[in-house]
Amino acid sequence: MSATSQLVMDQAVESLLDRVPNPCVGEELSRVEGPLKVSGMATYAAEYTFDGEALHGYLVSASIAKGTVESIDESSATSIDGVVAVVTDFKAFIRNSQQGGEKKAPTQGVQEVSYFGQPIALVVATSFEAAREGAAALKVEYTQEQGAFDFIAELGKREPMTSGNDKPVHKNNPDEGLANAAVKVDSIYITPSQNSAAMEPHATIAEWDGDQLTLHCSMQMLSSCKQQICDALALKPDNVRLISRYVGGGFGSKLGISPESIAAAIAAKQLQRPVKVVMHRIQVFESTVRRTNTRQRVALGADRDGRIHTIIHNTICTNLPGESFFEPAAISTHFAYSGQNREVKYEMVRMNQVLAGSMRAPGEAVGMLALECAMDELAEKLDMDPIELRKLNDPAIDPSKGIPFSTRKLTDTLDYGAKHFGWENRHKTPASQREGDWLIGMGMASATRNNQLKASAARVTLTPDAHAIVETDMTDIGTGTYTVLTQIAADMLGLPVSQVEVRLGDTDFPPAAGSGGSVGACSSGSSVYMACKKVRETLAKALGVEEDNLTLQAGQASGNGMCKTISELIQENVVAMGQIEPGKTTKQYTQASYGAHFAEVAVNVVTGETRIRRMLGVFAAGRILNEKTARSQCYGGMIFGIGAALMEELLHDPHNGRLLNHDLAEYHVPVNADIPPIDVVFLPERDPYANPLHAKGLGELGISGAGAAIANAIYNATGIRIYDYPLTLDKLL
Numbered sequence: 088m089s090a091t092s093q094l095v096m097d098q099a100v101e102s103l104l105d106r107v108p109n110p111c112v113g114e115e116l117s118r119v120e121g122p123l124k125v126s127g128m129a130t131y132a133a134e135y136t137f138d139g140e141a142l143h144g145y146l147v148s149a150s151i152a153k154g155t156v157e158s159i160d161e162s163s164a165t166s167i168d169g170v171v172a173v174v175t176d177f178k179a180f181i182r183n184s185q186q187g188g189e190k191k192a193p194t195q196g197v198q199e200v201s202y203f204g205q206p207i208a209l210v211v212a213t214s215f216e217a218a219r220e221g222a223a224a225l226k227v228e229y230t231q232e233q234g235a236f237d238f239i240a241e242l243g244k245r246e247p248m249t250s251g252n253d254k255p256v257h258k259n260n261p262d263e264g265l266a267n268a269a270v271k272v273d274s275i276y277i278t279p280s281q282n283s284a285a286m287e288p289h290a291t292i293a294e295w296d297g298d299q300l301t302l303h304c305s306m307q308m309l310s311s312c313k314q315q316i317c318d319a320l321a322l323k324p325d326n327v328r329l330i331s332r333y334v335g336g337g338f339g340s341k342l343g344i345s346p347e348s349i350a351a352a353i354a355a356k357q358l359q360r361p362v363k364v365v366m367h368r369i370q371v372f373e374s375t376v377r378r379t380n381t382r383q384r385v386a387l388g389a390d391r392d393g394r395i396h397t398i399i400h401n402t403i404c405t406n407l408p409g410e411s412f413f414e415p416a417a418i419s420t421h422f423a424y425s426g427q428n429r430e431v432k433y434e435m436v437r438m439n440q441v442l443a444g445s446m447r448a449p450g451e452a453v454g455m456l457a458l459e460c461a462m463d464e465l466a467e468k469l470d471m472d473p474i475e476l477r478k479l480n481d482p483a484i485d486p487s488k489g490i491p492f493s494t495r496k497l498t499d500t501l502d503y504g505a506k507h508f509g510w511e512n513r514h515k516t517p518a519s520q521r522e523g524d525w526l527i528g529m530g531m532a533s534a535t536r537n538n539q540l541k542a543s544a545a546r547v548t549l550t551p552d553a554h555a556i557v558e559t560d561m562t563d564i565g566t567g568t569y570t571v572l573t574q575i576a577a578d579m580l581g582l583p584v585s586q587v588e589v590r591l592g593d594t595d596f597p598p599a600a601g602s603g604g605s606v607g608a609c610s611s612g613s614s615v616y617m618a619c620k621k622v623r624e625t626l627a628k629a630l631g632v633e634e635d636n637l638t639l640q641a642g643q644a645s646g647n648g649m650c651k652t653i654s655e656l657i658q659e660n661v662v663a664m665g666q667i668e669p670g671k672t673t674k675q676y677t678q679a680s681y682g683a684h685f686a687e688v689a690v691n692v693v694t695g696e697t698r699i700r701r702m703l704g705v706f707a708a709g710r711i712l713n714e715k716t717a718r719s720q721c722y723g724g725m726i727f728g729i730g731a732a733l734m735e736e737l738l739h740d741p742h743n744g745r746l747l748n749h750d751l752a753e754y755h756v757p758v759n760a761d762i763p764p765i766d767v768v769f770l771p772e773r774d775p776y777a778n779p780l781h782a783k784g785l786g787e788l789g790i791s792g793a794g795a796a797i798a799n800a801i802y803n804a805t806g807i808r809i810y811d812y813p814l815t816l817d818k819l820l
């Protein structure tokens with residue numbers, strides 16, 4: 088027996104979670120799959136084994152930045168012991184395919200090269216070492232062309248981007264507003280290219296059984312990735328299965344498929360053997376995705392009393408020719424602060440550099456590095472406290488769309504943070520607090536991150552011995568999905584968590600939104616909620632009570648004075664499908680999560696080195712599904728913010744766009760010694776317009792604004808404002 092319960096979010100809904108006795112949702116439940124991971128028992132993409140041994144593929148990367156592959160001398164590789172074949176016809180997906188990206192039909196042979204490091208062939212061998220040796224030996228002849236490598240020189244050729252991840256806005260008279268503003272700031276901010284730098288490299292094992300293709304892969308969004316595989320290889324969805332049970336981080340770099348999966352699939356078909364392709368760390372940097380560098384103009388105009396009337400936020404970013412993705416840096420500028428004159432514009436410069444795509448909080452992560460520093464500068468010009476400036480301009484309704492917010496607790500997070508961080512101890516005058524060789528400063532920034540709901544489905548099976556099995560192709564990319572879905576099902580069905588099993592990461596299960604855009608927990612959690620709701624209806628009927636009067640607790644169903652165990656109520660499995668879909672509430676309410684970041688830094692007057700002393704993040708993101716995994720997400724985001732503020736920067740060779748720092752030794756991300764004590768606090772909130780969980784997106788909220796709080800603290804410490812990220816010590820001396 089299988090039934091479906093579907094909810095389209097057309098209006099505010101109640102949450103059954105509020106009626107659960109002794110709820111587990113919200114508790115600090117440790118990761119249910121934690122023991123598997125720490126004992127090495129969780130199987131990641133590259134770790135599957137086969138009866139007939141898999142062949143190993145090693146990607147060959149272009150050693151020119153722009154031009155044509157004229158010939159590939161396959162014998163230069165196949166003459167090496169163990170090398171089986173050189174596979175070259177995977178042009179279809181020489182690039183990562185971003186979510187919603189273009190559909191490209193497969194073509195024979197790799198011809199055009201548009202960036203250094205672009206995969207052009209796969210050498211397949213009986214061992215990884217032989218494949219790598221073959222790849223190094225492969226002789227390739229190219230014709231080279233002049234590419235675009237100098238961002239400043241190419242700036243004049245930029246083109247407007249009018250649709251995509253964000254839309255341009257022009258409201259009232261921004262130019263006039265700025266010209267006539269009593270107090271204004273108008274600055275250019277530079278942010279560099281960055282890499283997601285997930286620990287697990289991109290990896291795929293492809294296996295064919297007749298027409299059936301199975302990929303063991305490391306991907307964030309299985310349903311859309313499956314569609315990309317089908318498009319690239321001209322396959323029917325029924326013939327493709329993707330398995331990603333565990334993912335060692337993605338941060339956007341695994342939103343779409345990456346070159347190794349197509350290469351592995353084609354090679355496995357040709358050779359009639361499973362083929363495993365694991366990217367080298369350098370290939371992860373050179374051949375997957377980067378976050379684009381940006382050049383942002385932020386201009387704010389205010390009255391003498393601090394009321395902002397004009398906001399301009401224009402962004403220039405880069406990508407390969409033909410690619411549509413741009414960094415929506417002003418995506419939260421639309422609604423962050425009030426002001427009747429508004430302008431948001433995007434422009435693109437075409438560069439022959441690594442494909443640009445999504446990286447954690449695409450948009451806010453770098454956009455708020457600019458906006459929130461501009462707010463700090465404006466506050467100083469107004470002789471106002473930066474928190475007061477934000478509170479004064481906290482809008483009652485969305486100032487761009489003129490519609491209400493679902494829930495918005497920005498001011499509450501600012502007030503809470505100010506009190507608990509000891510903001511009143513901040514020296515208002517920059518460079519006025521010194522301890523020996525160290526200048527001390529405090530800074531803050533708002534956090535905003537748009538909240539979305541994406542269609543998701545899940546299946547829940549309740550067995551007569553009171554065990555629940557949850558199945559969906561949702562992924563857990565280290566975020567805690569297994570755990571929060573366990574908690575939701577446990578509460579909805581009145582079972583201990585030990586009697587709930589969550590199965591994820593397999594496209595044989597009902598399709599979910601996947602992990603991206605901070606939509607995962609709420610979207611897939613809502614589908615699990617809906618499936619459980621259907622199961623509850625069945626149990627209520629079996630007990631003979633209205634569902635409203637049903638209480639499920641400790642494997643027992645009670646209501647109207649009756650009480651029965653699950654085993655007494657059902658003799659066979661109850662199977663239910665749950666579906667959630669976005670509806671009118673998305674259009675009628677601007678939905679976002681909010682927060683406030685606080686940082687205290689010490690800057691060495693001799694070396695220019697910045698040490699962060701402590702940070703506090705206060706967040707309001709609806710119901711918190713699990714305090715522990717949520718806090719971990721925020722720690723991770725804030726640490727990402729530290730990286731963005733102080734060290735992360737991909738360097739492109741100005742001669743050929745090649746990455747000069749393409750591994751974890753040279754691309755600096757924060758390490759433990761860089762990280763101060765970080766406090767994360769969640770303010771209680773429920774958002775009935777978001778979904779039946781009343782939760783909002785959280786994963787990318789922690790990075791949004793975090794780096795700006797550090798930049799503002801550095802200014803407070805030193806009196807030096809840097810507009811060019813990262814804020815390395817050379818820029819402070």
Ligand code: MOS
Pocket residue numbers: 307337338339340342445446447448449602603604605
């Ligand atoms: Mo996130 S950049 O949407 O994985």
